[in-house]
Amino acid sequence: KAGVTQTPRYLIKTRGQQVTLSCSPISGHRSVSWYQQTPGQGLQFLFEYFSETQRNKGNFPGRFSGRQFSNSRSEMNVSTLELGDSALYLCASSVLEAGGYEQYFGPGTRLTVT
Amino acid sequence: GDSVTQMEGPVTLSEEAFLTINCTYTATGYPSLFWYVQYPGEGLQLLLKATKADDKGSNKGFEATYRKETTSFHLEKGSVQVSDSAVYFCALSSAGGTSYGKLTFGQGTILTVHP
Numbered sequence: 123k124a125g126v127t128q129t130p131r132y133l134i135k136t137r138g139q140q141v142t143l144s145c146s147p148i149s150g151h152r153s154v155s156w157y158q159q160t161p162g163q164g165l166q167f168l169f170e171y172f173s174e175t176q177r178n179k180g181n182f183p184g185r186f187s188g189r190q191f192s193n194s195r196s197e198m199n200v201s202t203l204e205l206g207d208s209a210l211y212l213c214a215s216s217v218l219e220a221g222g223y224e225q226y227f228g229p230g231t232r233l234t235v236t
Numbered sequence: 237g238d239s240v241t242q243m244e245g246p247v248t249l250s251e252e253a254f255l256t257i258n259c260t261y262t263a264t265g266y267p268s269l270f271w272y273v274q275y276p277g278e279g280l281q282l283l284l285k286a287t288k289a290d291d292k293g294s295n296k297g298f299e300a301t302y303r304k305e306t307t308s309f310h311l312e313k314g315s316v317q318v319s320d321s322a323v324y325f326c327a328l329s330s331a332g333g334t335s336y337g338k339l340t341f342g343q344g345t346i347l348t349v350h351p
């Protein structure tokens with residue numbers, strides 16, 4: 123089975139612009155979660171989608187949004203970019219395993235805001 | 237809310253040394269526990285997991301036991317290799333409700349193994 127794929131792998135944007143990142147989950151996985159990874163804050167949960175519905179959201183401003191399509195592919199959007207949004211954005215997919223919520227991660231999109 | 241605390245890093249070892257990375261957690265109910273590893277320039281890879289008290293997860297020579305009485309999930313390996321050099325993250329997943337799809341991570345421990 124192919125793993126989780128994320129596009130693009132690298133992105134450079136200017137403050138005030140917006141950006142869209144894409145994630146294709148493992149075939150058969152219906153849950154997609156997004157995380158932001160920075161040296162200062164570590165790994166922080168952004169949101170999770172399941173069957174095109176957002177089920178959970180982390181503590182991020184409304185500039186961060188996402189959606190999921192009927193084929194389970196997901197996108198996240200960041201509007202009005204700030205320097206502090208520079209980070210590695212990780213997507214993870216999962217199928218609910220018995221007794222645990224095991225997640226499989228993509229390679230990430232490295233966003234640099236200048 | 238849920239939280240995970242990992243031992244202060246970084247950790248530097250010689251090849252074939254014994255490794256322990258401490259991890260403790262705070263959570264309501266009975267979370268599932270995970271160790272993930274991240275190599276430079278890559279995403280996270282699941283290393284091992286445990287879903288109930290006293291479970292032992294193991295993979296590639298690494299082991300961790302779910303200790304509910306001490307709320308711990310320490311990672312161990314008897315003999316590390318240079319190729320084990322990476323960042324290790326302890327994480328937990330609580331059941332349902334506002335925890336859907338959410339892993340709570342520790343701050344990560346950088347491991348460097350010298351030949």
